[in-house]
Amino acid sequence: MSKTHPPSVEGGKRYLHATMHEFKTHIAAYMRALEAGRADGIVLKRYHKPVGILFPMPKRD
Numbered sequence: 001m002s003k004t005h006p007p008s009v010e011g012g013k014r015y016l017h018a019t020m021h022e023f024k025t026h027i028a029a030y031m032r033a034l035e036a037g038r039a040d041g042i043v044l045k046r047y048h049k050p051v052g053i054l055f056p057m058p059k060r061d
Contacts, residue, residue: 016042
């Protein structure tokens with residue numbers, strides 16, 4: 001996971017930002033960050049432009 005992209009805070013939510021290449025290379029680390037609650041979502045970028053966002057599934061008890 002990239003150490004150069006700290007989480008951004010938007011509307012009280014913490015988002016990690018990753019290029020498609022970074023995300024594919026470090027997918028397990030990004031998933032662990034979501035599962036551990038260190039991020040509320042991941043903004044995926046292609047050619048430095050946001051193209052999507054990944055959110056964790058809501059918790060069901």
